[in-house]
Amino acid sequence: MKFKVNIVTFVTLTLLLIGWFLNMASIYILFAVAVIYVIINIMGSIKIEWNYFLFSHCKGESSLKEIALTFDDGPHPSVTPDLLKLLAKYNVNATFFCLGKNVESYPEIARSIINNNNIIGNHSYFHSYYFDLLSSSQMEKEITQTNAIIYKNCKIKPKLFRPPYGVTNPMLKKAIEKSGLKSIGWSLRSFDTSKSTELVKKRLKKNTKPGDIVLLHDTVDDAIAIIEDYLIWLKDAGYKIVSLDQLLKIKSYED
């Protein structure tokens, strides 16, 4: 998509520049096109589902009532173990996009994610506010470091990467290509880190569609209440929870 936008912008700016030389177009229109181009690029980096800078799997193709649950930013010392118990109680599994530093702090919990038949993905080492400003080699270093920590503790090599904050840019595209991982986005965002528990519960039930990849966090206090309510609703509504690799028909780990 970025390539098409670049071509259209280049052609438009060239024509407007010629028009400006010939006194047929205003410089302000030229300026407006440049501003629109910048806005499109900013939106493209924020909206992972646009696949603007790089392709991310954001939704399953399933026409069946199947969805996959994903939890970011853990493992968390208290929320994640309770969540694992809850998922086991309802006999469902999920994908946990873990931070390298948290796997290092709570290796036992990371192992129990795997031992309870869930998937672990890579979500960078620090998840700093500045991740998107890093160079591609710095990003690649964090991704590789996190995979090494996960391998050391869980004996698996994740192939799935979720960009911190879902922000994508050319540096991340390069880093992901070099590290050989696949970018995973989402189609349903719970906003569980910013909205009230009741609003999150309502939002999930109102917006769930077949094939959804649901973004949640195993770091919020009310995660258990939210997920139990959602699991009960999903069952009543006839939805089946499948693993992310099953929904997307891709591999979670390197052989």
Ligand SMILES: [Zn+2]
């Ligand atoms: Zn995150």
